[in-house]
Amino acid sequence: MNYTFKKLKNWVVAILVMAFGVLVFNIDSVSAAGYGLSMSPMKQSIIIDPGDSYKLSFRISNPSNSTQDTYYKIEIEPFYRDENGAVVYEAEGGHGEIVKWVSLGIPAEGKLAPNDVKEVLMTINVPESASAGGQYFSVNVTAAAKPFDEEQSEEASDSATIKEIKRMSHLVYVEITGTVIKKGNILSADLPGFLLSGKITGSATVENLGNVHGEAKYVLKVFPLFSDEEIYTNEENPEEKTVLPNRTLYNETAWEGTPNIGIFNVVYTVEFEGSTAEVRKMVIRCPVWLLFLVLFAVAAIIIYFVTRTRTRRGTRRDEE
Numbered sequence: 001m002n003y004t005f006k007k008l009k010n011w012v013v014a015i016l017v018m019a020f021g022v023l024v025f026n027i028d029s030v031s032a033a034g035y036g037l038s039m040s041p042m043k044q045s046i047i048i049d050p051g052d053s054y055k056l057s058f059r060i061s062n063p064s065n066s067t068q069d070t071y072y073k074i075e076i077e078p079f080y081r082d083e084n085g086a087v088v089y090e091a092e093g094g095h096g097e098i099v100k101w102v103s104l105g106i107p108a109e110g111k112l113a114p115n116d117v118k119e120v121l122m123t124i125n126v127p128e129s130a131s132a133g134g135q136y137f138s139v140n141v142t143a144a145a146k147p148f149d150e151e152q153s154e155e156a157s158d159s160a161t162i163k164e165i166k167r168m169s170h171l172v173y174v175e176i177t178g179t180v181i182k183k184g185n186i187l188s189a190d191l192p193g194f195l196l197s198g199k200i201t202g203s204a205t206v207e208n209l210g211n212v213h214g215e216a217k218y219v220l221k222v223f224p225l226f227s228d229e230e231i232y233t234n235e236e237n238p239e240e241k242t243v244l245p246n247r248t249l250y251n252e253t254a255w256e257g258t259p260n261i262g263i264f265n266v267v268y269t270v271e272f273e274g275s276t277a278e279v280r281k282m283v284i285r286c287p288v289w290l291l292f293l294v295l296f297a298v299a300a301i302i303i304y305f306v307t308r309t310r311t312r313r314g315t316r317r318d319e320e
Contacts, residue, residue, distance in 0.1 A: 036066040036166075037112075037143035043171040045213075050176060051128040055105075057121045058170050060141055062112035070112040071144045074120065076102050079138045079171065083205075083248050085241060087169065089138060093246050098135035098174055101125050109148060124174070132178025133211030134245050139170040173213050173242065181210040184273030187248065191268050191281040199258040200283055202268030205250045208243040216241045216272040218253040223265040225282070231264070232257060243272070260287050 038061050048054045062070040077089045078096020091097070105121030112118060120139065142148075143166040189204040206216045218239040222232040232255050243249045253268070268279045 034066065035068045035070040035143065035145045036063040037061075037070055037072065037141065037168055038063050039141065039168045039170060041170075042168075043173065045173040045175075047175045047177060048124060048126050050126055050130045050132075050178065052126055054124045054126070055121070056124070056172070057105075057119050058139070059117055059119055060112070060168075061117040062114050064115050066114040068114070068145060071147050072110055072112060073142045073144075073148050074104060074106075074108045075140045075142070076104070077138050077140060079136055079169075080244050081242070081247060081249070083250055085249055085251065087138070087171070089140070094131075095134050095136055095245060097130075098124065099137050101127065101130075102137060111147075120170070126176060130176050131211075132176050132180050134213045135174040135176060136213075136244065137172050137174075139172065140167060141170070142167045175212050180212050182212060182214055182273050183209040184214055184216075184243065184275060185209065186270050186272055186275050186277040189268060189270045189277040189279050191266050191279050192283060193281060195258075195283065195285045196287065199254040199256060200264065200266060200285065201252050201254040202266075202270075202279065203250070203252045204268075204270045204277070205248055206243055206270065206272045207248045208245050208273070210273065211245050213242050213244050214273050216243055216249065216251065216270065218251060219269040219271075220253045220255060221267040221269075222255055223267075225263045225265060258285060261285060 040059050040061075044056060044058070046054060046056065060072065076099050078091035078099050079087050079089050080092045080095065082088055091099075101124050103123050103125070105123060106118070110118065120141075122139070185207045187205040187207050189202070191202050192200070200220075200222060202218065202220050204216075204218065208214055218241070219235050220233070221230055221235065223230055234253070239251070239253050241249060241251050262285050264283050264285070266281055266283045268281075270277045
């Protein structure tokens with residue numbers, strides 16, 4: 001009995017030590033929050049006349065949960081979005097010429113103490129000869145725990161001589177006035193008919209044939225099989241994606257709350273530059289285990305009737 005009590009006591013002590021260790025580790029993790037970077041807003045859309053200048057700004061800050069200074073470096077680059085909507089930092093199709101017209105109103109490098117906020121100021125001077133249409137640039141802010149003239153690394157490390165690099169981008173969509181062409185096509189729009197897993201998702205590809213960016217809008221509505229009462233809709237807050245000139249964009253719009261089992265009537269609507277595509281489809285959501293269960297039940301019924309038929313035939317022959 002004494003031995004059992006000592007053994008139990010040792011286990012209790014061990015558990016308390018482990019719990020204390022976890023608590024200390026968590027406290028250290030919180031206190032060692034390090035440096036940080038936040039940005040607001042993340043993008044802007046503006047319209048400028050040729051020959052005019054335009055001043056714009058956004059804010060960068062070192063969040064309140066940071067415990068050390070943030071060193072930052074600002075760079076201006078052209079960008080475009082690929083067919084999946086990912087940002088690619090390079091000029092394409094003459095729509096990144098604007099980087100030559102942008103000047104920073106603050107030093108390109110600096111430091112933010114915890115809780116500090118700095119306004120990044122810029123001026124865009126559009127030449128008289130600027131062509132009408134879209135121009136796009138990104139203001140990329142790279143943050144570090146050490147000054148940029150010291151050793152840097154893009155991987156996190158506990159070493160005092162190597163730091164983690166963080167990067168955020170402020171995207172600017174500019175429309176130069178003049179002969180602006182807004183034209184686009186909806187190349188495809190589709191819904192699945194049968195799902196073994198995953199969410200009910202509408203997919204579409206749109207194409208911008210104009211010389212300026214446009215907004216594609218995606219609305220998904222879900223109804224029960226025998227009712228007109230909506231189960232889900234994003235109609236009041238539709239998904240919107242910016243499509244750049246001479247680019248195609250593939251996008252998926254999902255119902256995050258899709259249940260594992262159900263039969264639904266789904267309506268998927270895509271609008272882009274005056275074109276509209278609507279897809280209506282009955283969608284069955286059936287998990288794999290239920291599918292196998294149904295197939296097993298069907299097979300069992302078939303076997304039952306086949307066996308029964310053979311038994312009856314055999315009985316009749318015996319009677320004859």
